[in-house]
Amino acid sequence: MTKTWLITGVSSGFGRQLTQQLLASGNTVIGTVRNTNKIADLEKQYPDTFFSKLLDVTDTAAIHKTVDAVFSEHPTVDVLVNNAGYGLFGAAEELSDAQVDKIIGTDLTGSIQMIRAVLPHFRAQGHGRIIQISSYGGQVAFPGNSMYHAAKFGIEGFAESVAQEVSAFNIGVTIVEPGGARTEFRYGSAQVADELPAYEATPPTHLRRCWTQLTG
Template identity: 45%
Template structure:
């Protein structure tokens, strides 16, 4: 039996992970802005589900509820940092508030969560951190600049601290799903379109969203299978640095990495020309 802390536990992948953990006999500390999405689980598993409402962008409140969770359970084996949202629009279409909210929720809040749990994981002799990112943490597309910025920034932070915390027995994995059949698309922040972008790739994105509504509501990736893969990876040693989930994620990330390597090699002579000549 294990004990997990899950943020964004009330919907989508977070809800699926929480439910599967409880069905398997685990204990869960579940965080969500509102708890309506897991009321049924709270009633069924009130002995093993410790749920608290919290706005994780409120750093003081987040630290407080993390302290409460460790006090309630003692040791927590796995931290699943999953809360996040998306924003769509050209960089100059997005409002200042939308930019702030995207960075606050997708990057700053996970960083502060990790900072809050690390002292506890060190004290207990180790543990596992699983951070939800996205295939958009390694690829980009027009209209997603701030979403990608938040995820690329988060991945840079997480990859950096892997080496910092490994000596304490703490393993970290970044989860990079493709499009999963959840309500994520219904919660997108969509910028007001500018006429100047109507005939650009961003304009095409706006028209697709308007025509299709919740783009992830019909995605071919199964949230239950995604949840199972996330739970299973917690038992992999050593912890994989990244885990892509879904055929779309695999194909897009492979293409992006291959393209970057090819471009690096294409300009190798210019790159190396900036070194001092040998002997100088």
């Protein structure tokens, strides 16, 4: 049985792969992106089942506007996949305030607001499934990745609480915790803080260099 899926961040990585597989199976996908050029091929190949929406998930007002539009344009939306996010490497002291704010706004607050925006619509239609893309980094922590872990630990706690709040409305919540995968996460979207000399030869620097070197 085919479904209608709303997926954030479909231009690359898991979002792109999931979208391609769903479309090939006959499902309908509404995918959010920040650059429509990256999904022009999908729009051309699936003109009747793939629909793109420009969205920056750090913009809460835009989230609510986009979600409302999606549910008004489609008879039903069965699944939300919160996929948009990125990594940030560097010791906590090395990170700038702007880097901290951005990753929280994208990986944590953005996912929270997407969930909050779809819930009234899921309740009204009597069903829905939220799939939250997290990470094994939502369960364990490594040096040099503190803010990514903070966001993933946070969204997992939020999702687990929401799951209990909305089960009575036939709304389910699934947390997905991938490990390492060959996506653009490390070598495309990830950001790296400027190194402080004091952290030379310490665990954050060692791990960051392993994660960011183009070794595949």
